[in-house]
Amino acid sequence: VSVIAVATFGVLPISVASIVGVALLLVTGCIKPSEAYQSIEWNILILIYGMLALGLTMQSTGVSTMIASVVGQVGMNFFDPSWHHFAVLVILYLITAVLTELLSNNATIVIMAPIALALAYQMLGAGPEGQELARAYVLTACIAASASFVTPIGYQTNTFVYTVGGYRFKDFLKIGIFFNLIYFVGTVALVSLIWDLIP
Numbered sequence: 001v002s003v004i005a006v007a008t009f010g011v012l013p014i015s016v017a018s019i020v021g022v023a024l025l026l027v028t029g030c031i032k033p034s035e036a037y038q039s040i041e042w043n044i045l046i047l048i049y050g051m052l053a054l055g056l057t058m059q060s061t062g063v064s065t066m067i068a069s070v071v072g073q074v075g076m077n078f079f080d081p082s083w084h085h086f087a088v089l090v091i092l093y094l095i096t097a098v099l100t101e102l103l104s105n106n107a108t109i110v111i112m113a114p115i116a117l118a119l120a121y122q123m124l125g126a127g128p129e130g131q132e133l134a135r136a137y138v139l140t141a142c143i144a145a146s147a148s149f150v151t152p153i154g155y156q157t158n159t160f161v162y163t164v165g166g167y168r169f170k171d172f173l174k175i176g177i178f179f180n181l182i183y184f185v186g187t188v189a190l191v192s193l194i195w196d197l198i199p
Contacts, residue, residue: 022036052104052106052107052110054103054107054111056110058111059110059111059114064111064114064115064118065114065115065118067095067115068114068115068116068118068119068122069118069122071088071091071092071095071115071119072088072119072122072123074087074091075087075088075091076088076123082199083198083199084123085123085133085197086192086197086198086199088119088123088137089136089137089140089188089191089192089197090188092112092115092116092119092137092140092141092144093140093141093143093144093184093187093188094144094184095112096108096109096112096140096141096144096145097144097147097180097183097184099111099112099145100144100145100146100147100148100154100155101148101150101151101153101154102151102153102154103154104154104155104156105145105146105148105154105155108145109141109142109145112141112144112145113138113141113142115141116134116137116138116140116141117134117137117138119137120133120134120136120137121134132195133195135195136191136194136195136197139191140187140188140191143183143187144183144184144187147179147180147183147184147187149172149175149176149177149179149180150172150173150176150177150180151169151172151173151176152167152169152172158172
């Protein structure tokens with residue numbers, strides 16, 4: 001509680017406050033070092049950092065730009081010109097939503113943010129209009145990356161609950177699909193209205 005209070009009032013960053021809190025617990029003997037070590041979920045940490053490395057690799061090798069090009073071509077070739085921006089928005093959300101169920105949310109946004117920027121600049125250039133569209137696309141990707149409800153591996157909290165609570169994979173699917181649909185419809189509708197992407 002004291003760690004949260006210190007971080008909340010801006011005295012220290014939460015990462016530093018957490019380390020100080022753990023150090024105090026160890027120094028005062030509240031927990032043993034072996035207990036602290038055993039309480040760390042190493043498999044989750046390895047999963048998160050592995051996915052972050054994958055995202056950075058995709059960005060540095062140009063795979064992100066290639067995916068952006070494919071998404072842009074699909075949006076522009078299969079839809080009426082007046083619906084191009086909206087179609088790409090929907091496709092971008094769906095791809096991000098699928099990825100975030102398989103990877104972590106952090107890794108997904110590392111992959112998808114450059115793709116969202118590349119899409120906007122491919123369609124409207126790097127001027128003011130392209131920057132506004134980029135904001136719409138990046139915001140959409142951020143929300144989609146955070147909407148991981150269908151699988152227990154897409155978000156750290158899901159994984160914690162899954163392992164501790166004894167849930168099954170299909171338990172997440174039964175409930176999560178409705179939340180995913182609500183997020184999808186709400187995000188696409190609001191972003192389209194605010195940035196005027198619907199003709």
